[in-house]
Amino acid sequence: MTPAGHAEAVNGGDGENTITALVIAALVSGELVGDGSAVVTGVAPLDRAGPLDLSILAGARYTPMLAETKAAVVLIDPEFREAVGAPRARIFVKQPLEKLLAVLPRLYPETLPAPGVAATARIGTGAKLGDGVSLGEYAVVGPGVRLGTGVVIGAHTVVGDGAQIGDGSRLWPSVVIYPGAVLGARVNVHAGARIGSDGFGYVFKDGAHTKIPHVGRCIIGDDVEIGANATIDRGSIDDTVIGAGTKIDNLVHVAHNVRIGTRCLLMAQVGVAGSAIIGDNCVIAGQAGISGHLTIGAGARIAAQAGVFGDIPAGETWSGYPARPHRESLRASGALFKLAGMMRRLEKLLEASEAK
Structure with a gap:
């Protein structure tokens, strides 16, 4: 070899x-x-x-x-x-x-599973499967589901009642698509991802945290890729929407009512809190966190591990915790690193002053 x-x-x-x-x-x-x-x-x-x-x-x-x-x-x-x-x-x-x-x-030519339904797969009443669909071992397709042409459903994957999956999409093993979710064409969902689960929404009532029923959908556009073990919540009273061509890395979490534009990149362990709006062509680097109800303008870039607590204008690059425009954040970091030396000089000045 x-x-x-x-x-x-x-x-x-x-x-x-x-x-x-x-x-x-x-x-x-x-x-x-x-x-x-x-x-x-x-x-x-x-x-x-x-x-x-x-x-x-x-x-x-x-x-x-x-x-x-x-x-x-x-x-x-x-x-x-x-x-x-x-x-x-x-x-x-x-x-x-x-x-x-x-x-x-x-x-490295791609090899897709042969069309057909595995003996252990289950298909609910009224589900419609397009031509060339492949269902792996122990896959479950719920009642009323719509699968487009050439859809591949991996082993142990569950597609909930009434969900829709567009032509040419692929769900790898152990994916869960919750009821009512809508996936466009050529969507690629990697193993362990959860699409359309309830968001984290509660009101404090009568001394207890009372769950807000989630009645919105989770809508995934065409040509979206979703990494392994990523989670995307359904909306509470609105839809959660991922725009066409957006790519979401492993272990990303997108909360309820979030709207992400087209052709965005969200890298590993990014967290987007509820009702945030992210414009087209944004890049959000690993472990960045975006607070709820914010607007990130089109073409914005957010550096790794940034903590975003306010709106970001279109086309700008922000970094740091709390996130600020990148140059401003770099200056603040540089000043922080100088702080220890400044303290030592200040102590010497105080000692000299007291000695007089």
Whole structure:
């Protein structure tokens, strides 16, 4: 085996899992320099690639690795044309990471479960399944559910009564879709996610916390991806809405009545409290927390572990706890780090003053 874990032998030609440098160059519209017959069967980082791997060089910090890499073919940003190294083939192309999108399906073709209903799956009264649907072992589809064409439901996944799932969507094992939730087309929900559960809503009445019935829906737009063990609550008296093209990482929580726009990115362990509104194209980094009833403007960026307690204007970058505009937050952090030294100088001044 090579260092990357691929077998040395290959199935000659451009088979399902084998591809030449010449074909790669055509797929990415890049400039090939070197051996066009060099064969790859997988991808790996420069420092761990073996002689049958494709790799990329997209940043200056990785240029020293090019001299040591064993990769057969490397996609290289033209900015690093003079970098030292001798893979069998170099392919110069802008944005090499993005260009991998054209190559990876050839090396790693996606395999979907065959259409059909497993013997242990259960389908409720009045449920409608589109053509090519696949239900895994012990999957449960409730009464009145609508599954579009080509939907894949993984093992032990539950789709609650009256839920709707659009064409080409996939629910991985142990997902729970609560009753009445609506998922668009090509939605990808990873294992353990919970979509449409009740939000955390109570009123204090007669000496006890009394639950507010949640009657709103959870609506997920087309082309949304939801990470493993993420949780998205249904609305209380309004809907919770996730806009088309938004990507939600593992362990993210979205509370009731939240509205998230299109093409947003929410990274791991982000928490969004109830009734917050997040505009289109926002990026929220890991472990950031957003308080309820706030508005985050379109295109805003929130740094990791930021604590957001007020509205953020469109297009701005905020960071820190409490979150402030990024430059202001950096200045405040810098001043805090200087505080100990300032205290020592102040103590010396006080000592000198008292000694007089």
